[in-house]
Structure formats: structure tokens, C-alpha cells
């Protein structure tokens with residue numbers, strides 16, 4: 001009996017060893033989280049998609065922490081409104097704050113990205129942290145989705161961010177410091193039905209920035225990939241459908257998502273700690289990531305059942 005359960009005379013020591021290791025790991029992780037981390041006071045932080053949602057909240061949080069911001073988006077009016085809101089809130093900040101710069105460009109038009117990178121560098125002469133946050137989602141059935149929609153989503157979520165990253169990297173290498181951050185999604189780890197274009201763009205993002213992390217380690221430039229679950233923003237409203245039209249609906253999953261301010265705080269913590277890879281999601285999506293890795297057959301079965309149950313607009 002003892003042989004079967006414990007696999008030999010030393011079997012009785014295995015459980016206490018596992019428990020002690022688990023406790024030690026938990027203790028280490030708590031200590032790791034409690035570390036204060038690097039200061040972002042006066043650091044030059046570039047945020048794409050800063051006009052709304054998570055990007056706007058990151059702008060608030062990093063501004064209050066004393067960062068010198070360069071806010072990017074496609075619409076100058078919306079970006080200026082963010083600058084005004086931040087300037088008005090400056091009096092409440094505990095740190096010395098700085099008036100943000102704005103740079104307007106469309107990430108989906110990769111030809112303009114080099115010019116935008118030059119403009120970004122002119123603001124303060126260098127960049128300390130690049131936060132690739134801008135993105136667009138998608139709702140649709142693959143059979144009814146134009147290939148041009150897949151391309152457009154890839155341009156905004158993948159080619160634009162990697163073009164901007166590659167345009168800013170040489171200056172980071174010259175100054176011998178920098179930090180690249182990308183907001184991916186849980187859907188960079190798992191693919192759920194009716195999100196093909198979005199999930200594919202986020203999987204590509206995860207892969208590219210994982211390669212970049214390895215290649216930049218010798219240059220001491222950290223790369224942080226953040227994979228959130230649902231956040232309460234306009235992401236679903238701004239999503240595109242299979243024919244390229246706007247979806248325009250605030251989904252229940254988005255409306256009941258995490259507060260974007262909390263997620264922005266977690267982004268600041270990840271930047272301070274130079275975390276490599278952070279999943280910011282609830283229990284179910286986190287379990288789904290593990291299920292996909294360790295029991296893919298069951299995960300695929302669950303996704304097929306989900307696809308049958310949840311036929312997406314505009315199929316309805």
C-alpha cells in the first residue's frame with residue numbers, strides 16, 4: 001500500500017515538501033508585489049490609444065505619478081480634452097506633474113509611423129517607456145468575414161504597434177535604457193468563437209513581444225506583455241464586424257468588466273516592477289488559459305459548444 005501511494009520509503013516526505021514549496025512560493029510572490037519598484041517621476045512615457053478607455057486611465061495614473069507623457073491617438077480634439085482634464089487635476093497630485101504632449105497618427109497606416117516616432121522623440125529627446133495600448137476588437141463569423149477586415153485589425157493591433165516599437169528602439173539602444181510595454185488580452189492566450197481577427201492579432205502580439213524580450217535582454221531593455229480580461233471601456237462599441245461596419249453595441253461582458261482605473265494601476269505596478277508577463281483576469285479566463293495549455297481537447301470541446309450557443313450579430 002505504502003509503495004503504491006508513496007512510491008517508496010521517502011513518500012511520506014513528499015506532501016510536506018510540496019506544501020512547504022507552495023507556501024514559500026506564495027510568500028515570495030507577496031514580497032515581490034510589495035516591492036516599491038522603479039520610480040516613474042520625470043520618466044518620458046508614451047501611451048498609444050490615450051484618448052479613451054484604458055489608455056486614458058493609464059494617462060491619468062502615470063501623470064499623477066509624475067511621468068512626462070506623450071499621448072497618441074487619431075483625433076487631436078479628443079487628446080486635447082485628456083490633456084485639459086489632466087492639467088485640471090494636477091493640483092490634487094502628490095508628485096510634481098508635467099503637461100503632456102500629443103502626437104496624432106493612425107497606427108493602421110504604418111507609413112506614417114516613422115514620422116510619428118520622430119515627432120514623439122522631438123517632445124523630450126528620448127523615450128523611457130513605450131506603452132502600446134491602442135487597439136480595436138472584432139465581432140463576426142469567419143464564413144462572413146472579408147479578408148480585408150482581418151488585415152485591418154492586424155494593421156491596428158499588430159503591424160502598427162510593432163512598427164512604432166521598431167522605430168523607437170534604436171534611440172532606446174543608443175541611450176542604453178528603455179522599457180517596452182504592450183497591452184495584449186487574455187485572447188492572446190486563448191481563442192474564443194466569433195473573435196478570429198482579434199484573437200489572431202493578440203496571439204501575434206504575444207509571440208512578437210516574447211521574441212523581442214529574449215532579444216533585448218542583453219541590452220537591459222525589459223519587455224512587458226499585459227493580458228487583461230474584460231475591462232469597462234468602449235472596446236465592444238468600437239469593434240468592427242465581418243463586413244467592416246461598426247458593431248456599436250456595449251456588450252454585457254464589457255459593461256461588467258474591470259474598472260479601467262484599477263487595470264491602469266496594475267499597468268503602473270507592472271512597469272515599476274519591470275514584470276515580463278502579466279495576466280490580469282478573473283478565475284474563469286485564467287483557468288481557461290491553463291486548460292488550453294494542459295487539456296486542449298476539453299478546451300476545444302467547450303469552445304465548440306460556446307460557438308453553437310452564441311451565434312453572433314450580425315448573423316442574428
Ligand SMILES: NC(=O)C1=CN([C@@H]2O[C@H](COP(=O)(O)OP(=O)(O)OC[C@H]3O[C@@H](n4cnc5c(N)ncnc54)[C@H](OP(=O)(O)O)[C@@H]3O)[C@@H](O)[C@H]2O)C=CC1
Nearest residue numbers: 049051052053054074106107108134135230231233234235
Ligand atoms: N476593454 C476590454 O475588455 C479589453 C481591452 N484590451 C485591450 O486594451 C487596449 C485598449 O482598449 P480599450 O481602452 O478597451 O478600448 P477603447 O476603444 O476605449 O480605446 C481604444 C483606443 O485605441 C485607439 N485606436 C484605435 N484604433 C487606432 C488606430 N488605428 N490608430 C491609433 N489609435 C487607435 C483609440 O483612439 P482614437 O479612436 O481616438 O484614435 C482609443 O484611444 C486594446 O489594445 C484592447 O485590445 C484587452 C483586454 C480587454
Ligand SMILES: CCCCCCCCCCCCCCCC(=O)OCC(=O)COP(=O)(O)O
Nearest residue numbers: 137138185186187228229230284285287288291
Ligand atoms: C478546469 C475548469 C476550467 C474551466 C474553463 C472554462 C472555460 C471558460 C471560457 C472562458 C472564456 C473567457 C474569455 C475571456 C475573454 C476576455 O476576457 O477577453 C478580453 C478581451 O480582450 C475582450 O475583448 P472583446 O472584444 O471580446 O470584448
